[in-house]
Amino acid sequence: xxxxxxxxxxxxxxxxxxxxxxxxxxxxxxxxxxxxxxxxxxxxxxxxxxxxxxxxxxxxxxxxxxxxxxxxxxxxxxxxxxxxxxxxxxxxxxxxxxxxxxxxxxxxxxxxxxxxxxxxxxxxxxxxxxxxxxxxxxxxxxxxxxxxxxxxxxxxxxxxxxxxxxxxxxxxxxxxxxxxxxxxxxxxxxxxxxxxxxxxxxxxxxxxxxxxxxxxxxxxxxxxxxxxxxxxxxxxxxxxxxxxxxxxxxxxxxxxxxxxxxxxxxxxxxxxxxxxxxxxxxxxxxxxxxxxxxxxxxxxxxxxxxxxxxxxxxxxxxxxxx
Ligand SMILES: [Mn+2]
Numbered sequence: 001x002x003x004x005x006x007x008x009x010x011x012x013x014x015x016x017x018x019x020x021x022x023x024x025x026x027x028x029x030x031x032x033x034x035x036x037x038x039x040x041x042x043x044x045x046x047x048x049x050x051x052x053x054x055x056x057x058x059x060x061x062x063x064x065x066x067x068x069x070x071x072x073x074x075x076x077x078x079x080x081x082x083x084x085x086x087x088x089x090x091x092x093x094x095x096x097x098x099x100x101x102x103x104x105x106x107x108x109x110x111x112x113x114x115x116x117x118x119x120x121x122x123x124x125x126x127x128x129x130x131x132x133x134x135x136x137x138x139x140x141x142x143x144x145x146x147x148x149x150x151x152x153x154x155x156x157x158x159x160x161x162x163x164x165x166x167x168x169x170x171x172x173x174x175x176x177x178x179x180x181x182x183x184x185x186x187x188x189x190x191x192x193x194x195x196x197x198x199x200x201x202x203x204x205x206x207x208x209x210x211x212x213x214x215x216x217x218x219x220x221x222x223x224x225x226x227x228x229x230x231x232x233x234x235x236x237x238x239x240x241x242x243x244x245x246x247x248x249x250x251x252x253x254x255x256x257x258x259x260x261x262x263x264x265x266x267x268x269x270x271x272x273x274x275x276x277x278x279x280x281x282x283x284x285x286x287x288x289x290x291x292x293x294x295x296x297x298x299x300x301x302x303x304x305x306x307x308x309x310x311x312x313x314x315x316x317x318x319x320x321x322x
Contacts, residue, residue, distance in 0.1 A: 004284065004285055004288040005044055006042050006261065006264065006285070009048070009074065009264065009265050010032040010033065010046065010048075010052060011052065012235075012266065012273075013027065013031075013036070016267055029052045032052070033045065033065075034066055036066065036068055039278060041281045042281060043069055044261035045063065045071060046074050049105070050109075053073075053109060070116065071116075072115060072194075073119070075103050077102050078167060082095055086124045086172075087124060088122050088145040089122075089139070091141075100145050100148050103118065103149035106120075108153065116260070117156060117222065119159040121162075121163060121196075122142075122160070123163060123167045123168065124167050124168060126170050126172040127169070128168060139172075142172055143186055146160065151188055159194045161179075161193070162175055162176055162178060164203045165232070175203040176203070180193065180219065183217075191220070192219050192220030193219055193221055194224060195207060195210055195211050195223050196223075196226070196265055197224060197225050197227065197249065198226040198233050201227075202230060202231070202232065204230070207245055207248075208252040211249060211256070212252055212255075215256045221256075222263070223249075223263065225238045226238060226265050226267075227246070229241060236266060237279055238283050238284050238287075239283045240283075244319065244320075247290055250290070253288075254288075262284055266280055302314070
């Protein structure tokens with residue numbers, strides 16, 4: 001098994017804001033890439049299209065200047081004013097069509113810069129109150145729009161990132177299982193699920209089990225790392241609240257031969273940006289190494305014979321080291 005590859009959603013390296021405060025300062029994409037190369041062990045970049053990229057040629061030149069690779073292109077279909085209340089599931093065909101065009105353009109861009117896939121988190125699709133949207137048409141439009149975007153340029157697979165809440169109070173694709181149901185309806189094999197650890201926790205899932213379900217359903221998986229308190233998507237530094245979940249996720253990622261980037265979707269907010277990501281890098285690399293060091297054969301045998309006590313002992317001794 002190869003060494004872990006770590007990447008970062010570079011949007012977090014510039015100015016971010018929530019309802020109350022603004023954090024850090026605005027920086028150019030090239031400055032963000034320069035910064036990525038300074039974080040211990042980070043080589044991958046997830047860039048938000050169409051807001052952070054330059055023309056394909058100049059973007060490729062920036063990437064090679066800082067010796068970075070694309071982990072993914074993240075297509076944003078929620079920022080434009082008409083998409084703030086939703087994009088891919090809206091009743092207005094023009095709104096839906098323009099969102100599909102944006103995903104197709106992101107695929108063209110990914111191909112032009114040599115990025116492996118496009119990921120889309122349809123955060124604004126969903127509802128805030130009851131009797132707000134037509135569930136029947138919202139689902140059908142979602143299958144139709146994602147289907148059209150998935151079928152386009154199949155050599156660049158489309159990954160869908162589920163999330164329970166935010167920006168809508170209840171997002172349309174609110175769990176890993178819902179994402180998989182969507183992909184099954186879409187019937188395009190060049191698709192996958194972006195399993196964001198924090199989103200999975202917010203959906204009351206176990207991220208390791210969610211990852212396994214994606215693979216067992218016959219789809220590809222891409223992992224975003226972070227942590228939260230399970231109530232909201234706080235994008236905390238990795239393993240700061242769910243250490244054992246983090247190690248278990250790594251264990252199952254290794255089991256399935258996961259070889260894509262582990263991409264940080266964590267937000268420094270009040271913390272020093274470089275040191276925040278160095279700590280994230282450190283714990284992610286450490287958890288991966290720890291998961292790799294476990295006696296896989298013995299663990300599987302204990303699971304087979306249902307030796308729960310032996311497994312708990314393994315957790316105490318080999319993971320917590322107490
Ligand atoms: Mn994410």
